Amino acid sequence: MKRSPVLKMAEKEKKIIDAAITIISEKGFSASTTSEIAQMAGVAEGTIFRYFKTKKDILRGIVIHLVKIMGEPLILDSFKKMLFTQNQQDLRSIIKALLKERLALMEVIYPMLRIVVTEAMYHEDIRKILYEEIVSKALNIFKLFREEMVAKGLMAGDIDPLAASRSIYGNLVALFVYRKFFGSMTRLENLDQDLDHVVDIIMHGLAAGRK
């Protein structure tokens, strides 16, 4: 009786997944072809169908893989660490550091993000996974963070925590999208300047007589 070379199997599968991420992220799912993926992965086209029953199954494999990676304790942990062990007493610096770190992360995982966002727009089940694995967790962490900040007297206590974190993420994504998508059409400000503006608005709002 022969034993299957499990490790090699995983390697090939990973090669295919990696190639699929690259290609699908560039052209979208339907516009990507299995022969293209096979070529980039360095395998025969037939091999793909030994690991994935259909083309759609490749996508399923990717999305679950991606959501797991993005929600991985590693990422969430570094997030937590940043929020809680920052020894500075300055909420402003904490939020700026948080935004900066998240922005860098989004930049790194952008190819994956693009696939997940696209699929999430069209499939409820993926939105559900996304919510359970990432959104709800991020919201909970923020709630803890907020409690600590309120206790320290740094953050207003009468704000709805859900609305507050939604706002922070909204600001974050707006900045990311603007710089990523429309950056080539205007003269971009220095990132740190942009961040300072955002943090300023998040902290004190737009109304007159703030400060």
Next chain:
Amino acid sequence: MKRSPVLKMAEKEKKIIDAAITIISEKGFSASTTSEIAQMAGVAEGTIFRYFKTKKDILRGIVIHLVKIMGEPLILDSFKKMLFTQNQQDLRSIIKALLKERLALMEVIYPMLRIVVTEAMYHEDIRKILYEEIVSKALNIFKLFREEMVAKGLMAGDIDPLAASRSIYGNLVALFVYRKFFGSMTRLENLDQDLDHVVDIIMHGLAAGRK
């Protein structure tokens, strides 16, 4: 010499665009077929190619349609009116009304939005149209609005106007996405309550000792 029935022509074109929006919004651009679109529009497949040189031109047609809707005199006017002729001296109510109106519009044109957002992620030329026809215009209108508000002493004068409008739109989209995508997974608050929270944060930020 014969004259072409201009009105009927526009009608057919609109039928095709409407059918395309329905189908592409459901299945994505690449997965939608021209024969399907023709069938739903009630025209022959060949007819589509009299109005749109290629399939991709249909997509461009949808984007242009969106631009027209967003920039339509009627809507833009009501937008401007809302921003400038609001006789209340209360910036808070103005922004709330603005958000509410934009939210309702986004809801109505959601199928189209989904297509445009998806394709904008993959095609620079679509991003460019969006920027020139919508983003930059919206930014300009906001700048004027801000100047007026600052003059009236309602809005802080030392805030970068680009960052400010980006922030408002970020908050708007975050609320829309949360309610639209994750609304079924949690108990949603009343929309007006949500709006009040958002406006509160936009106005005064998260820092302690605001108000």
Next chain:
DNA sequence: GATAAAAATGAGTGATTACTCACTCCGTAA
């Protein structure tokens, strides 16, 4: 009603696709 131009049609076409399957290759065990 006659005429002609424009608009609409849909069968046809070449290109492309996801997927199949008969086959090769190779590590292992007897």
Next chain:
DNA sequence: TTACGGAGTGAGTAATCACTCATTTTTATC
């Protein structure tokens, strides 16, 4: 050495697609 079985292959296939074009239908004008 031989024989086995699964991993890997890639030419082949049926289906599907965007787009064309010769033909028919509709329309406007006299």
